[in-house]
Amino acid sequence: xxxxxxxxxxxxxxxxxxxxxxxxxxxxxxxxxxxxxxxxxxxxxxxxxxxxxxxxxxxxxxxxxxxxxxxxxxxxxxxxxxxxxxxxx
Numbered sequence: 001x002x003x004x005x006x007x008x009x010x011x012x013x014x015x016x017x018x019x020x021x022x023x024x025x026x027x028x029x030x031x032x033x034x035x036x037x038x039x040x041x042x043x044x045x046x047x048x049x050x051x052x053x054x055x056x057x058x059x060x061x062x063x064x065x066x067x068x069x070x071x072x073x074x075x076x077x078x079x080x081x082x083x084x085x086x087x088x089x
Contacts (some may be wrong), residue, residue, distance in 0.1 A: 021080065024083070025080070040081075045076060
């Protein structure tokens with residue numbers, strides 16, 4: 001069975017930014033290093049989310065796009081639960 005697109009984009013994002021996402025796991029929440037890694041990671045995550053959903057946001061597939069983004073974020077939060085605690089960019 002083929003891998004869903006959101007999982008493929010998620011895995012590519014993690015593979016292409018291994019050092020950054022590893023920093024999120026090893027640094028303590030609230031430290032300057034952790035906060036900086038989260039800011040950088042959120043920029044990358046949002047860019048990849050846009051890439052994932054950009055073609056599905058037309059009038060006919062708008063609801064599908066929201067569900068796709070939710071699945072992408074669920075995958076991310078499963079591995080990096082503190083990603084939502086980042087300071088806003």
